[in-house]
Amino acid sequence: MFSSNLDFNPDELPYYNPIKDRKVALITGGNSGIGFYTVLHLYLHGFIVYIAGRNFNKVSQAIKKLKIEANRRRSLIVENDLNSRFLGELKFIEIDLLNLLNVEKSTKIFKQLESNLNLLILNAGVGALPFGITSDGFEIQFQTNFISNFLLTQRLLPIINNGGRIIYISSIAHRLEFFQFDRNWNFNLKPNIIFTWFRYAMAKSSGIQYMKLLSIKYPNILCYSLHPGFIMNTNFFAYWTRIPFFGIFFWFFFQIFGWFFGCSNEEGSFVTLNCSLNKKIYKNGSYFTTGGKLINSSRISNDLNYATDTWIWTIKELEKRGFKNLD
């Protein structure tokens, strides 16, 4: 149904019946980029998908497009296959990762709606932004890519049962944390074009550490992290491409880079889909790269002592802000 340069076919992943099996997924940032295609395939595979986003209109637009695209693809399938493939459901839930109280409130709402969560995909993220501090007092990238994911996950863990999965979208850039960064550092240094990547790396490396520790603490829940690939046509690079005048040069650079090293938005979703749906079980806490290939993440992100320090630091910082009972 979908032709790709990668050795991966989403049609080979299991299909579920939304009524009999009722597989529930929550994905952050499912309205654009890689997340959009992750949602599309989960929907085609029969999942009840909650798209967690900060903007109702954007998510509603995405849901409309997802339904049209899903029906178009189903119209190309032979009738025999359609009998065993059911469309799931698409729902909106408000979560703004830049607001911890909102994250907490959303988890309460979600737990009133659903008593079981099969799949949590921590996909939303920002990168390469100028330095900024959120109203919660964290650096913007660190909060969006890590702190809020931590809070969201800790609050949803009680409804993720045995066999559930938590997938964290990290980045190859986590390797830029090449020695132990103090979690109190916010790298408010110039030039931004360099230090923004250290801020991003610290967040994405912390996320991998978090998945590794979760996999030890909750061995019956599969916790994976991954690098999706270089996908240059998502909104991820919008800050740079929208800079007046110079933006066009960045856009050209990203296109050329993408042409040589990148993959499409849909191919970028494959590793997430593989981690989310593949019946083949890999070692819990593993890290994957483009197309679903198992590889090692950085030495720093694999250091369990350091990961424990990050965990304790995060709990303390959240407690200072009034978020209790997290461990």
Ligand SMILES: NC(=O)c1ccc[n+]([C@@H]2O[C@H](COP(=O)([O-])OP(=O)(O)OC[C@H]3O[C@@H](n4cnc5c(N)ncnc54)[C@H](OP(=O)(O)O)[C@@H]3O)[C@@H](O)[C@H]2O)c1
């Ligand atoms: N593109 C790449 O080459 C690449 C490479 C490595 C890793 N990644 C990672 O892949 C993930 C997806 O990125 P993408 O490339 O698909 O970029 P994208 O198109 O910009 O998608 C990011 C998603 O995150 C959401 N988001 C951002 N801030 C949020 C917030 N405060 N609260 C709630 N949602 C928020 C965005 O929602 P809005 O639409 O409301 O902004 C959007 O849906 C990110 O974690 C990124 O770090 C991407």
